[in-house]
Amino acid sequence: MDFNFPESILNYRDKVKEFVDLKVDSCSLRIEKEDRIPPDIINEAKALGLFGLSIPPEYGGIGTNMVGKCLIFEQLGRTNNGFTTVFGAHNGVGTVGIVKLGNEEQKRRFLPLMAKGEKIGAFALSEAESGSAAVAIKTKAIKKGDNYVLNGCKTNVTNGPIAGVITVLAVTDESKGSRGITAFLVEKDAKGLSIGSVDRKMGLKGSQSCSVILEDCEIPEENILGKEGEGYVNALKVLANGRVGLAARNLGSMQKLMELSMQHASMRRQSGNSLSKYQAVQHLLADISIEVEVTRSLTYRVAWMVDQGLKVLKEVAIAKYYASEAYSRVVDKAMEIFGGLGYMKGVPVERFYRDARVARIVEGTSGIQKNIIAEQLFKEFDGSSKVY
Ligand SMILES: Cc1cc2nc3c(=O)[nH]c(=O)nc-3n(C[C@H](O)[C@H](O)[C@H](O)COP(=O)(O)OP(=O)(O)OC[C@H]3O[C@@H](n4cnc5c(N)ncnc54)[C@H](O)[C@@H]3O)c2cc1C
Structure with a gap:
């Protein structure tokens, strides 16, 4: 594995870190209160190129490889996870499918605008009765002339x-199961598309x-992404790519929590000593540091494997599982070090605590990651060789 990053990506990483640590962090309370990212922050993110991380330069993006993207996602993870998620979803499941599967016409039509942040990407698979069991989606697409008519309701987009x-993602042929699902690029002004009210969440x-409600929503045939019937298989690949990014974002949050905890432990005095002098606190910090380093190794290793074109289904699931579970453990330990202060509104640890929980749910729950890991283990297992 070669982690000698080009100077250009390291310089870009430093600029992103400065932006999140100074600008985004300072308006985090406003983001929490208004439940939206202030337009001036979005404009600065556009100017920094943060909407084009997955989009190749010929379509106006920065187009880093997976390792480079993780470097940037790690910086984004340092700040308000709501802000981070806008870019995680856009640069992950929102654009990767178009970059990898789109035809030239689709790429020219969508990617330059997406790279500039003028068209933001989203991905709609989940439905009320189909979350983990994604293959059970009910949204239908029926061919009518040169168009497809979509009917259904997607949730939590x-x-x-x-x-x-x-x-x-919609069913084009019910008789074919997962091979009967197709991906469509649906534009915001498509007739028959309506957007539901904003979900009220615990964090993020x-x-x-x-x-996202589709009522007789007519989509032209040329908006099929990839081939008809390959939507589900392709969605799994796009989700796998997104999961590596999520692991990197979780890593950044853990790194930030470690820095905040060290700072607090050094400054806070109790019973005549700085907290950092107590072994109980030192051990909490050591535990956090171990989680950060294990997550870092898993994440960059799998990112490197993606860049080599290697088979990564199991390794992605391991990295996503570990990073999201470790994030919850780390934020709990950080709260322990902060004591009562950590539980107070306005203190970053309190926000990270709420935001960490969802990492174990989105882009496939921890249970689903374990299913993938076990399934791949048995596929790789050579039952014929004697081990005992
Ligand atoms: C904030 C947020 C943002 C989201 N964004 C998007 C988005 O952009 N696009 C999108 O399509 N979806 C999105 N989702 C939906 C998300 O992908 C699902 O919530 C997730 O896949 C889990 O599905 P579910 O909520 O239906 O839970 P369920 O599938 O009902 O699972 C409930 C529990 O049962 C377990 N379980 C279920 N089936 C199995 C099984 N076969 N084996 C073992 N355990 C199992 C799960 O692990 C979990 O613990 C979002 C969700 C949230 C909360």
């Missing part, structure tokens, strides 16, 4: 309220999700 283009304030 991140970026739905601000999206310019949504990748919608600023990242808006909602239902």
Whole structure:
């Protein structure tokens, strides 16, 4: 594995870190209160190129490889996770499908605008009765002339309220199960598309999700992404890519929590000593540091494997599982170090505490990651060789 990053990506990483640590952090309370990202912050993010991380330069983006994207996502994870999620969803499931599967006409039509943040991407798979069991979706697409007519309701679509283009998964042939699902690029002004009210969530304030309702929504045939019937298989690949990004974002949050905890432990004095002098507190910090380093190793290793074109289904699931579970453990320990202060509104640890929980649910729950890991283990297992 080669982690000698080019100078250009390291310089870009430093600029992103400065932006999140100074600008985004300072308006985090406003984001929490208004449950939206202030327009001036979005404009600065546009100017920094943060909407084009997955989009190749010929379509106006920065187009880093997976390792480079993780470097940037790690910086985004340092700040308000609601802000981070807008970019995670856009640069992950929102654009990766178009980059990898779109035809030239689709790429030219969507990607330059998406790279500039003028069209924000979203991905709509989940439905009320189909979350983990994604293959059970009920949204239907029926061919009518050169169009498809979509009917159904998608739930919890991140970026739905601000999206310019949504990748919608729908059943085109019920008799074929997972091979009968197709992905459609649905634009925000499509007739028959309506956006539900913004979900009221426990955390991730600023990242808006909602239902997406399709009522006789006519989508031209040329908006099929990939081939008819390959939507589900492709969605799994797009989700796998998104999960690596999520692991990197979780890593950034853990790194930030470690820094905040060290700072607090050094400054806070109790019974005549700085907290940092107590072994109980030192051990909490050591535990946090171990979680950060294990997550870092898993995340960058799998990102490197993605860049080599290796088979990564199991490794992605392991990294996503570990990063999201470790994030919850780390934020709990950080809260322990902060004591009562950590439980107070306005203190970053309190916000991270609420935001951490969802990492174990979105882009496939921890249970689903374990299913993938076990399934792949048995596929790799050579039952014929004797081990005992
Ligand atoms: C903030 C937020 C943003 C989201 N954004 C999007 C988005 O942009 N696009 C989108 O399509 N969806 C989105 N989702 C939906 C998300 O993908 C689902 O919530 C997630 O996949 C879990 O599905 P579910 O909520 O229906 O839970 P369920 O599938 O009902 O699962 C409930 C529990 O049962 C377990 N379980 C279920 N089936 C199995 C099984 N076969 N084996 C073992 N355990 C199992 C799960 O692990 C979980 O613990 C979002 C959700 C949230 C909360």
